[in-house]
Amino acid sequence: MQHTPDLGKNSLAKPDPWAKFRGLAWWQLVLSLVPILLLLVGGAIGGLIGAAGLLSNLSLARKPFGTPVKVLAMLGVVFASYLCYFLVVGLFLNVLKG
Known part of the structure; x- marks a missing residue:
């Protein structure tokens, strides 16, 4: 008889996007999310730098x-x-203003 592998609910589906946040203390979540607030202030540049900060803090x-x-x-x-x-x-502003 052939053994079929256990295909849990997430084995073939999309990976859980919130997995990196699960199991952290509240203060770890807050400190991890503070850099992404740059997205609100700085658009794409702020979002890029904020995302790098978020991923660094999650690590x-x-x-x-x-x-x-x-x-x-x-x-x-x-x-x-x-x-x-x-x-x-x-x-960037210094370069634009010359």
Whole structure:
């Protein structure tokens, strides 16, 4: 008799888009989502930088660091995201104005 593999509900369907967010503490979710707010302020440039910050913070949230180290590292990513956005926009405006 041939054994058929277990085809769970997500095995052939689309992957769960929210899987990266499941299982995180509330503060990890908040710190992960703060960089994507650049999308509201900066359009495509802000969205690109914010998405990079979001993915970086999601990665840091899953690392086996202590809570204080995670908080500081994730706050650093948030700060770096906003700083990078303002630097890129400043350079862009400087080039446009000549």
